[in-house]
Amino acid sequence: EIVLTQSPxxxxxxxxxxxxxxxRASESVSSSYLAWHQQKPGQxxxxxxxxxxxxxxxxxxxxxxxxxxxxxxLTISRLEPEDSAVxxxxxxxxxxxxxxxxxxxxx
Amino acid sequence: QVQLVESGGGVVQPGRSLRLSCAASGFTFSNYAMxxxxxxxxxxxxxxxxxxxxxxxxxxxxxxxxxxxxxxDNSKNTLYLQMNSLRTEDTAMYYCARExxxxxxxxxxxxxxxxxxxxx
Numbered sequence: 024e025i026v027l028t029q030s031p032x033x034x035x036x037x038x039x040x041x042x043x044x045x046x047r048a049s050e051s052v053s054s055s056y057l058a059w060h061q062q063k064p065g066q067x068x069x070x071x072x073x074x075x076x077x078x079x080x081x082x083x084x085x086x087x088x089x090x091x092x093x094x095x096x097l098t099i100s101r102l103e104p105e106d107s108a109v110x111x112x113x114x115x116x117x118x119x120x121x122x123x124x125x126x127x128x129x130x
Numbered sequence: 131q132v133q134l135v136e137s138g139g140g141v142v143q144p145g146r147s148l149r150l151s152c153a154a155s156g157f158t159f160s161n162y163a164m165x166x167x168x169x170x171x172x173x174x175x176x177x178x179x180x181x182x183x184x185x186x187x188x189x190x191x192x193x194x195x196x197x198x199x200x201x202x203d204n205s206k207n208t209l210y211l212q213m214n215s216l217r218t219e220d221t222a223m224y225y226c227a228r229e230x231x232x233x234x235x236x237x238x239x240x241x242x243x244x245x246x247x248x249x250x
Contacts, residue, residue, distance in 0.1 A: 058236035060175075067225055067240040068167075068175065074234055111175055115235030118191070119165070119177035 025049050027112050027122035035128040042099040044125045046112035051092040056115045059088055059097045062124075063108045071110075072097060104129045132156040134226050134241030141247045146216055152209040152226030152241055160184075160204040163229040165237060166211045168222035168246075176222075179211065180229070194220075216248045 026049040036042055046057070054075035060068040070079040072088035075095055087098045099106055107129045112122040138150040152164070166178040179190045179200040188200050199212040209226050223245050227237035 055232075055234045056236070058234075060237070062175075067242050068227075068237075069240065070236065070238050073230065073232075073236045073238070079238065109174075113175075113236060118189075119180070119235065121175040121177070124174045 024118050025052060025114060025116045025120055027114060027120055029112060029122035029125045031125060033126045033128065035130060036102055037130045038102055038104060040102050042102055042106070042127055044097040044099075044110055044127070046090075046095040046097070046122050048093045048095075048114060050116070052114045052116055054091050054095075057088075057090065057095050058113045060111045060113060061108045062111065068111065099127070102129055132228065132239045134228065134239060136224065136226055136241045136244035139224065139244030139246045141249060142216055143250050144216060144218055144248055147212070147214045148216060148246060150211040150213065150224055150244055150246070154207045154209065154228075157228070159207040162231060164202060164209045165227045165229060166200060166209075167225045167227050167237070169225070170219075170222045178224070181209070213246070218248050220246060221248045222246060
């Protein structure tokens with residue numbers, strides 16, 4: 024079973040700045056199998072990105088994903104206060120697994 | 131629009147049982163694999179179980195194998211999770227989630243969750 028390690032654990036940025044969130048897999052995974060989910064406080068998770076770089080329906084183009092093999096990145100440009108959330112990467116290799124999450128705080 | 135509504139959570143003593151339900155609407159339920167994912171208080175997401183669209187295949191996380199059973203009734207558009215021999219570490223919010231049909235193993239819609247507390 025793969026392990027997904029996200030960094031940083033917490034990120035504190037100002038509105039308008041760019042956020043870069045990292046997800047590293049313990050072994051190579053197909054980019055088709057890498058997704059990102061957003062969870063705002065008190066809410067259920069929501070799919071942001073699938074296939075490493077494809078935005079889910081209704082997701083603003085400020086959100087973008089990239090990467091391959093073991094290293095994947097979620098980039099949020101032009102941060103807005105509503106982007107405060109925990110972001111999880113998720114993948115599959117014999118089982119479904121999540122990273123531990125990155126908490127994004129907007130100052 | 132796709133809706134997943136969980137129910138059945140509550141407070142239960144260790145060793146007892148509980149059955150969760152997830153009512154689906156807004157899509158053809160019988161065409162999709164479905165999952166349960168949980169989140170302990172203040173913790174991250176943990177995948178629990180999957181059932182194929184036709185209920186022929188079921189897989190579980192090691193942490194629940196032999197204690198939890200996932201099931202579905204396609205005639206009622208409902209997903210279930212039977213939880214037996216509950217432990218304090220099963221305390222969590224339980225979400226049902228739909229798996230996308232591309233075969234890329236990701237969750238495209240989530241319910242709002244139902245809370246399970248295992249405590250004496």
